[in-house]
Amino acid sequence: MTTEEIAQLIQEHVNVEVEVNTKQPQHEIIVKNVDIEKVCRFLKSDNRLMFDNLSCLTGIDNGPKANTMEVVYNLYSITKSFRLTLKVMLDRETPLLPSVTSVWKAANWHEREAYDLVGMTFENHQDLRRILSPDDWEGHPLQKDYKEQEKYHGITVKYERD
């Protein structure tokens, strides 16, 4: 099934507006942030699609100039052998979107990673803590304008050249 056909199915059944981007070799469906959980639940439960595997969930920061962030969902249907890329565009000032942990348990750690490194907040995530950095680390390291802190627990972070 092509990405356009899947987008058509989503629009018919979930009753939300989606956008299809086929310019790049990897086709993608762009979903509004408030709709993502609904769309994912449909993609998983529909008998024609059965996207039962969330292969990857990644956060991307486009920087203060573009002023957007993205969350990319790579889905795979084990039974039907379909692949699908979903994308949510976010405002960089308020990067909020619903969690999909209720759809795929695999999203739990992925969302924590996106939160830790890029800084988007997943609503209704049951345990949104940092996963790689220490709990008291300042800032989100993969943001384009990230400035590392000078000291951590009294240890200088930077390498000093003489």
Add this chain to the structure above:
Amino acid sequence: MKGLMDQRFGQGEIVISKVDDLINWARLSSFWPLGFGLACCAIEMITTWSSAYDLDRFGVIPRGTPRQSDAMIISGTVTFKMADRVRRLYEQMAEPRYVISMGSCSNCGGPYWEHGYNVVKGVDRIIPVDVYVPGCPPRPEALIGGILKLREEIRKETLMAPKAVERLLKKQKA
């Protein structure tokens, strides 16, 4: 050449030695590091204990708890998240305690020295280091070299502070 202990003892003989020598000899021949590894260097460290390199022949035996260990081999990248744990383990160790920093990451941050916001740029920023083993990662031979170097350092140690001896001698003369 045979060592003192390899020679046959008769009956009733005594061995005279210095307390320093005896204690240093005991310390350096039963060097018990804490059994833990941090990154790729740990694989080389584990290999050093394998039958091919056989660290046991130096009396170097890993222990499962800091309270039974007198040494720490920092083998690999020390991240800030791990730094607190490393420091706590070091503080739990009984004295005298020795630290070998193994590999570039642990020595100075290694390849992460410029852009690794998460890496401690040298484990000597959190705990004192006795011997640095260079390499990325060092071969088991290099780690053995580091251990032999540390053994030499321990052999030179003394319980007597030279100042105290001087003071005693002065008193005697007076």
